[in-house]
Amino acid sequence: MIALLKAIPLGLGLALLVCLFIGSGGSSGGFLHIRHVNINIAELSLNFWMYWSWVMFLIGTGLAWAILFMMD
Secondary structure, eight states: OOOHHHHHHHHHHHHHHHHHHHHHHTOGGOOOOEEEEEEEEEEGEEEEEEEEEEEHHHHHHHHHHHHHHHHH
């Protein structure tokens, strides 16, 4: 269980990095369904965008969890 909790930030980082490179190239990544997401926080007058894919997040988290689990 601890390995899974450790794997979540690693999966997040992998998803952001891979989605940034694939999404900025203009591709959707096919099966990955990479999308351009606008985030607007009105209370703070903050508006930014990023590329995101839930499929990539789950794949990255699963991969990191498997590696951390095998290290125990």
